[in-house]
Amino acid sequence: MRIALLGGTGDIGEGLALRFARDTSHEILIGSRDPEKARDAVADYEAELEARDADAELKGFDNEMAADRADIVILSVPPYYVGDTVEAVADSLDSDSILVTPAVGMQGDEDGLHYHPPDAGSVTELVAQRAPDEVPVVGAFHNLAADALSNLENELDLDTLVVADDDDAKATVLTVANEIDGLRALEAGPLANAAEVESVTPLVINIAKYNEDMHDVGVKWI
Amino acid sequence: MRIALLGGTGDIGEGLALRFARDTSHEILIGSRDPEKARDAVADYEAELEARDADAELKGFDNEMAADRADIVILSVPPYYVGDTVEAVADSLDSDSILVTPAVGMQGDEDGLHYHPPDAGSVTELVAQRAPDEVPVVGAFHNLAADALSNLENELDLDTLVVADDDDAKATVLTVANEIDGLRALEAGPLANAAEVESVTPLVINIAKYNEDMHDVGVKWI
Numbered sequence: 001m002r003i004a005l006l007g008g009t010g011d012i013g014e015g016l017a018l019r020f021a022r023d024t025s026h027e028i029l030i031g032s033r034d035p036e037k038a039r040d041a042v043a044d045y046e047a048e049l050e051a052r053d054a055d056a057e058l059k060g061f062d063n064e065m066a067a068d069r070a071d072i073v074i075l076s077v078p079p080y081y082v083g084d085t086v087e088a089v090a091d092s093l094d095s096d097s098i099l100v101t102p103a104v105g106m107q108g109d110e111d112g113l114h115y116h117p118p119d120a121g122s123v124t125e126l127v128a129q130r131a132p133d134e135v136p137v138v139g140a141f142h143n144l145a146a147d148a149l150s151n152l153e154n155e156l157d158l159d160t161l162v163v164a165d166d167d168d169a170k171a172t173v174l175t176v177a178n179e180i181d182g183l184r185a186l187e188a189g190p191l192a193n194a195a196e197v198e199s200v201t202p203l204v205i206n207i208a209k210y211n212e213d214m215h216d217v218g219v220k221w222i
Numbered sequence: 223m224r225i226a227l228l229g230g231t232g233d234i235g236e237g238l239a240l241r242f243a244r245d246t247s248h249e250i251l252i253g254s255r256d257p258e259k260a261r262d263a264v265a266d267y268e269a270e271l272e273a274r275d276a277d278a279e280l281k282g283f284d285n286e287m288a289a290d291r292a293d294i295v296i297l298s299v300p301p302y303y304v305g306d307t308v309e310a311v312a313d314s315l316d317s318d319s320i321l322v323t324p325a326v327g328m329q330g331d332e333d334g335l336h337y338h339p340p341d342a343g344s345v346t347e348l349v350a351q352r353a354p355d356e357v358p359v360v361g362a363f364h365n366l367a368a369d370a371l372s373n374l375e376n377e378l379d380l381d382t383l384v385v386a387d388d389d390d391a392k393a394t395v396l397t398v399a400n401e402i403d404g405l406r407a408l409e410a411g412p413l414a415n416a417a418e419v420e421s422v423t424p425l426v427i428n429i430a431k432y433n434e435d436m437h438d439v440g441v442k443w444i
């Protein structure tokens with residue numbers, strides 16, 4: 001399959017790109033608003049993979065072209081760009097595409113980070129509202145620390161929760177997420193359950209803040 | 223120390239009573255609106271502990287007397303009784319008491335359970351609003367499955383998150399929670415961070431609902 005990471009030049013996009021490229025046989029496409037930036041990121045990621053004896057070829061495009069070519073389109077952009085990005089690539093998606101959103105709305109104060117969902121109830125549901133009706137939307141990869149993913153020396157032992165209303169799309173994302181070494185993807189139900197999944201993200205950041213010996217905190221459901 | 227479990231005749235109260243009695247040297251008091259019911263629960267718990275070669279003596283009282291005698295008062299009552307229970311025992315608490323709340327507000331629909339906090343932002347903050355000003359309030363034990371706790375054959379390997387504005391009270395609760403075998407208590411900051419902690423409770427229930435091989439789901443932060 002072809003997996004596109006829109007906004008795949010930073011943060012969680014980098015980690016997912018590296019892990020998918022190293023651990024799976026899927027074709028990885030990096031999308032950016034600026035295709036030159038996408039191609040630069042591809043060169044960096046290929047060098048990083050080669051340095052770890054994990055050769056893989058990635059491809060860089062602008063977001064629209066990456067979305068057009070992909071079976072699975074992951075919106076690894078900051079939450080305030082999610083709506084715009086969905087609209088920018090809407091014409092490149094169809095009922096055979098799967099749109100995946102890992103973004104979370106948060107606000108910070110002196111106490112820590114707090115969950116701050118949009119009116120839609122969650123960013124995941126906001127994406128579903130903005131996406132063309134025929135495009136299945138899946139929430140996944142919400143609670144993963146970007147640094148934990150992008151450092152390939154770090155062996156993962158983490159869970160990610162997957163929510164969707166479309167069972168086929170959900171099953172596909174569960175399968176590919178489980179192909180990343182050390183990542184276990186679990187079901188968390190329909191899109192209506194996304195808020196509780198998203199709100200774990202400020203929580204893991206707060207746990208890292210308040211426990212000196214914990215960094216890049218992740219979660220295992222047991 | 224003396225630890226009182228108000229509403230300690232069912233649900234998470236039973237599990238915490240059994241675990242504290244078996245794993246720690248603290249004196250465990252069971253509170254109920256009906257002291258007779260508290261004493262019946264004590265007899266049951268002592269029999270359960272004796273059957274597992276873990277003799278311990280517990281004591282049963284009405285909620286007010288249990289709160290009056292205890293250093294740590296755990297509100298193991300359903301969320302809709304939390305406010306009333308705090309008011310009922312307010313005169314039995316003082317600045318040397320620590321009031322601990324594990325309750326969470328949830329609503330269910332066909333999709334699963336959803337976090338449904340009160341206007342205070344979280345049940346934990348509601349308790350802090352209702353408690354006398356001088357009584358420190360600590361949020362803890364929110365995301366533990368009652369059945370996983372009350373079955374003493376089940377070896378725990380679980381985390382619980384602790385929030386409080388009072389550092390001394392928080393430290394005390396962290397210490398006693400960590401004394402339960404297999405339970406690790408972690409800091410999650412001040413009371414303002416309680417909502418994200420509480421919202422993990424509907425999530426663990428949803429994960430159990432949507433993953434056939436998972437029951438009494440708990441969490442480890444790693």
